[in-house]
Amino acid sequence: MAEKKVARFSSCRGVTFEINPNKASPFAINDPPQVQPDQEKEGWVWLPWTQRSSFRVFPTSSSLRRGSLRRTLSRPSSHFCDLDIDEDENINYESFEEYDDGDVEKQKSFDGVVAKQEPKVPRQKESRLSIILLDQGLFTVYKRLFVVCLMLNLLFLGLAAAGHFPYARRNAALFSIANIFALTLCRSEASLRVVFWLAVKVLGRPWVPLGLRTATTSFLQCLGGIHSGCGVSSIIWLIYALVLALEDRKNTSPEIIGVASAILSLICLSSLTAFPLVRHLHHNIFERTHRFAGWTSLILVWVFIILKACYEPIPKAYDFSASKIAGKQEFWFTLAISILIVLPWASLRRVPVRVSAPSGHASIIKFQGGVPAGILGRISPSPLSEWHPFGIISDGKEEHMMLAGAVGDFTKSLVSDPPSYLWVRSVHFAGLPYLTNMYEKVVLVATGSGICVFLSFLLQPSRADVCLLWVAKGIEENFGKEIQEMASGFPKEKVIVHDTAVSGRPNVAEMSVDAAKRWNAQVVIVTSNPEGSRDVVDACKASGIAAFGPIWDS
Structure with a gap:
C-alpha cells in the first residue's frame, strides 16, 4: 500500500x-x-x-x-x-x-x-511543530530574553508617556531605530562570527567556571529572543512616534507621516511572517518577505531620517543640508544597520564546485579552501530567491564539503543535474557546534546528515577532546564510503557509529547519557530533529549533564 x-x-x-x-x-x-x-x-x-x-x-x-x-x-x-x-x-x-x-x-x-x-x-x-513551539518549556532562555527586552522597552515607553523621560518622548523614532539596530546585530552573520570567536578565546580556558561557559553557550544560542523582542519593541516605539506626530501635525510634514506609516506596515508584515506557525509551515514566504520587506524598510528609514532632519516647521519647507543629517543620532544608527546588512552580500561569490553522488539519496558538494571546525555555510542556485544552510566538513587545509540529502527540488537537482557553479557567502557563520571549542571534553551526538558539522572536529586539531555518537540508517549505502571512512579508524570509545539498518533503532537519549558518563564530558551537543534533540537534552539534564541542541529559532 x-x-x-x-x-x-x-x-x-x-x-x-x-x-x-x-x-x-x-x-x-x-x-x-x-x-x-x-x-x-x-x-x-x-x-x-x-x-x-x-x-x-x-x-x-x-x-x-x-x-x-x-x-x-x-x-x-x-x-x-x-x-x-x-x-x-x-x-x-x-x-x-x-x-x-x-x-x-x-x-x-x-x-x-x-x-x-x-x-x-x-x-x-x-x-x-508542537515539539518546536511548546515542548521546550514556558521559561526557556529564549523566552526570558524576549520578555526582558520587551519589558525594558515598555518601561521606558511608559516613563516617556507619563512625562518622566522627556528625552525618549522627543526621540521616539530614535528608540525604534535603535531597536532595529539591536535586532540586526543579533542576526548579522559577520558580527556573530566575531562574538562567537571572542567567547571561545576569552572563556575557553580551564580556569573559567563551567557554569559561566554553559550560561554563555545558552545565551549565544538564544540571541533570537533579543532579535524578536527588539522587533516587537521597534513596532511599539514607531506607533508611539506616529501618535505624537499626529498630535503635533503643525510641526510635522505629511511626507514624514506617510513614510513612517509605510515603515510601520512593512515591519509589521515582517513580524507576522516570522510568527512560528507561518515561519515553519511556509518558510519560503517568511524568508523572502523578511528579506525584501527589510530592504525596503531600510531604504524608507533613510528617507525618513533625511526628511525629518531637514524639515523646517516654521516655513514648512525642507533645508537639505549634509551637516543637519550627519548631526542626527538616527543617521549613525541607520548607517550601522546598513553596514551590517550589506556586509554578507558584499561577500557573495559564484564559485566552482565539484558534486558527486554516493547514492541516489545524497550528494557531496566540494569547495576550495579549508574552514575551521564547527562552521556552517549557505549555498544558493539563485541568491535573491533561496539560500540553503549546511554543516561544513573540512580538514582545515585545502577544501571543504557539504553533504546534501536528495529530498527537495534543489537537493535532488544536485544528484540528477550536478552544477559546476554555486553562489556562496564567503563569510561563513558560527553556530552552536562552534562553541564546542569552549570546553575540554564534549560528547557530540548526531542523527542522519547532522554528522556533517561534527566531522571537522575529527579531521582537524581541536581544542576540545570530543566523543562522537552518530546514529543513521544505511550509512555506506546512503552517505558513501568517503563519509563513512571519515568516521572510522578511531577508538570505539571515541567514535560510536550505530547503523539502524543493521542494528535497529536504539534509545539515542540513553546512549548519549552513557557516552557522556564514560567520556567524563562537560557538555553534550546534539544535532537532530526537534523530538530527538529534546529527548537527548532532557535525558542529559536529568542526569546532571549540561546539554544543548537546536531550538526553533536558535
Whole structure:
C-alpha cells in the first residue's frame, strides 16, 4: 500500500529539520512499536497504517508479536538535519512475512473478522511543530530574553508617556531605530562570527567556571529572543512616534507621516511572517518577505531620517543640508544597520564546485579552501530567491564539503543535474557546534546528515577532546564510503557509529547519557530533529549533564 504525503522542512540557523516525517526516506530512523501489557494475549492488533487516522488489523500471537512484528513494523521518525523539501513522496509500508500455522489460518478468515472489530483509539503522535513551539518549556532562555527586552522597552515607553523621560518622548523614532539596530546585530552573520570567536578565546580556558561557559553557550544560542523582542519593541516605539506626530501635525510634514506609516506596515508584515506557525509551515514566504520587506524598510528609514532632519516647521519647507543629517543620532544608527546588512552580500561569490553522488539519496558538494571546525555555510542556485544552510566538513587545509540529502527540488537537482557553479557567502557563520571549542571534553551526538558539522572536529586539531555518537540508517549505502571512512579508524570509545539498518533503532537519549558518563564530558551537543534533540537534552539534564541542541529559532 502507498499513499501520497507532503513533507515539510524548516530551518534554525543552519540546521533544518522535518516537520512531517518522510517514511520512505533512507535517512529515517524507525521507532519500535509500544506493546501494552494487555496486548501480550493472542488475538488481533491494530497498527497505524498512516500517520494520522487510518488503521489496519493484523492477526498476531504472543510469539509473533515478540518476533516479526517488532522487527518489521515500527513508526518512522526522520532525522534530517540540513535538508529542504516541499514535495509529495511515495510512502511504502512493510508487510508481515513470518506467520506460524495458527496465524495462517487466522489470516484466511481475516476479511470476515475485520468488520466485527472495534478499532482502538490510536495514541496521538506528537507533531513536530508542537515539539518546536511548546515542548521546550514556558521559561526557556529564549523566552526570558524576549520578555526582558520587551519589558525594558515598555518601561521606558511608559516613563516617556507619563512625562518622566522627556528625552525618549522627543526621540521616539530614535528608540525604534535603535531597536532595529539591536535586532540586526543579533542576526548579522559577520558580527556573530566575531562574538562567537571572542567567547571561545576569552572563556575557553580551564580556569573559567563551567557554569559561566554553559550560561554563555545558552545565551549565544538564544540571541533570537533579543532579535524578536527588539522587533516587537521597534513596532511599539514607531506607533508611539506616529501618535505624537499626529498630535503635533503643525510641526510635522505629511511626507514624514506617510513614510513612517509605510515603515510601520512593512515591519509589521515582517513580524507576522516570522510568527512560528507561518515561519515553519511556509518558510519560503517568511524568508523572502523578511528579506525584501527589510530592504525596503531600510531604504524608507533613510528617507525618513533625511526628511525629518531637514524639515523646517516654521516655513514648512525642507533645508537639505549634509551637516543637519550627519548631526542626527538616527543617521549613525541607520548607517550601522546598513553596514551590517550589506556586509554578507558584499561577500557573495559564484564559485566552482565539484558534486558527486554516493547514492541516489545524497550528494557531496566540494569547495576550495579549508574552514575551521564547527562552521556552517549557505549555498544558493539563485541568491535573491533561496539560500540553503549546511554543516561544513573540512580538514582545515585545502577544501571543504557539504553533504546534501536528495529530498527537495534543489537537493535532488544536485544528484540528477550536478552544477559546476554555486553562489556562496564567503563569510561563513558560527553556530552552536562552534562553541564546542569552549570546553575540554564534549560528547557530540548526531542523527542522519547532522554528522556533517561534527566531522571537522575529527579531521582537524581541536581544542576540545570530543566523543562522537552518530546514529543513521544505511550509512555506506546512503552517505558513501568517503563519509563513512571519515568516521572510522578511531577508538570505539571515541567514535560510536550505530547503523539502524543493521542494528535497529536504539534509545539515542540513553546512549548519549552513557557516552557522556564514560567520556567524563562537560557538555553534550546534539544535532537532530526537534523530538530527538529534546529527548537527548532532557535525558542529559536529568542526569546532571549540561546539554544543548537546536531550538526553533536558535
